[in-house]
Amino acid sequence: MNSFTLFKHSLFQFTDLHQAKKMSFWKVILYVIFLSIILALPITKQIFSIMQDIKNDGQKIAAKLPDFKIIDGKLDTATNVEGFIYQTNSIIFTFDPEGKRSLSDVTTDLVGNAVGLGFLQDEFVVALPNSGAADSLLGANQFEIPYSKGSLDGLNSKDLKESLDEASVPFWIKLVIFVFTLYPTFINLIINLLMITIGANLYSKIRLYNLRFLDCLKISTYCATLPVIFSSILHFINRSFDDSFLIVFVSLLIFFIAIRKEERKEPPLA
Template sequence: MNSFTLFKRSLFQITELNQAKKMPFWKVILYVVFLSIILALPITKQIFSIMQDIKNDGQKIAAKLPEFEITNGKLHAASNAEGFIYQTNSIIFTFDPDGKRTLSDVTADSVGNAVSLGFLQDEFVIALPNSGAADSLLGANQFEVPYAKGALDGLNSQDLKQGLDEASVPFWIKLIVFVFTLYPTFINLIINLLMITIGANLYSKIRLYKLRFIDCLKITTYSATLPVIVSSVLHFINQSFDDSFLIVFASLLIFFFALRNEERQIPPLA
């Protein structure tokens, strides 16, 4: 018995999934990682699409930028250049060489899923949407890069436009994005499997099946295969789809069918 065999049975022979109780626990953990990867795929695709949108919108914004250069800790624009705010689907951009706006103003611009960016007089600022993801992963949702620190010294409009035209997301960035997506997906799946197992274990006790809690956990893990695949497909179709209820309910239902061939204890005589 191996995970590939149980994977096929989870799709076509769910009444045979009770054999999952014989699987080594480390293989079950690896299978949970495999299911997490399936669930992470549509989320990762969505993130990559957002990154591409930001790149495309960045090129539109760059085309509207006047001549400027960052030197001596200040943003110096052409004499006839005026500040402006430009909004796309993914970016709200501020260009303010006159010092009329602050970090708080740029942060307040951020609405929905849009990222606020600003070339202010003394610093470059980034404000991410208040979704909670930035706080949990990065510790904050707004960042400042003062020109006085020299990180952007010498940057000018031509360099920025050329950089955006030639920009591409390297493979290692994509890998990091996938890992960051996989981690919370894995944790969420673990929590769902534990919830399913509690219900499955209670059912097995009521039905007098000779199963331990760990046996129920192993069976429910493989029972979750089809619900996870269906949830992932629905996520591709509808990005806002909440898969937790479907995974818990459908996995528990499949678990019930998986125990049809399981041996039951003989109830004690009165």
């Protein structure tokens, strides 16, 4: 018996899944990683879609940019250029060469999950949505890059437009994003499998099946295959779907079916 055979049984023949107790533990871990990859796919696709939306919205904004250049620590434009605010699905952009707005104004403009970007009179600013993720990962959700530091010297509207038109996400960045998505998915699946195993082990004790905790863990892992696949499909349809209950509940039902062929102990005599 191997993982591929058990995978097929997990889709069509639940009663043979009790043989998973004979699998090596390291093979079971590899199978958990395989299930985690299935669960991570819709989340990764969502992140890539957001990145593509930001790129497309950036190109729309670039098309509306007037001619400008950052030189000697200043935002240089024609004398008749006026500031503007332009909103897309993912970006709220501010262009203010007249000094009428500040970082706090850009932050106040934020709606939903949109990112605030702004070329102000003296600095370039970034304002991220107010969520715990930005604070925990980056230490803040607002960033200022003063032109006086010289890091943006020479930047102009023409080069910016060309860069956005040619921009693409390298494969290695996509791979890094996938790995970072896979890690929390793997941990969450481990927690769900432990919950399933606790329930499965309790059921096997009540029903007098001769199964150890580790046996229940191995069988439960393969019983979770179909719920994981269904959860992944539902995530493609509904991004906010919470899959934990579905995985735990359905996996337990499949476990109850899977161990029917297991030997049972003789009940104690009264």
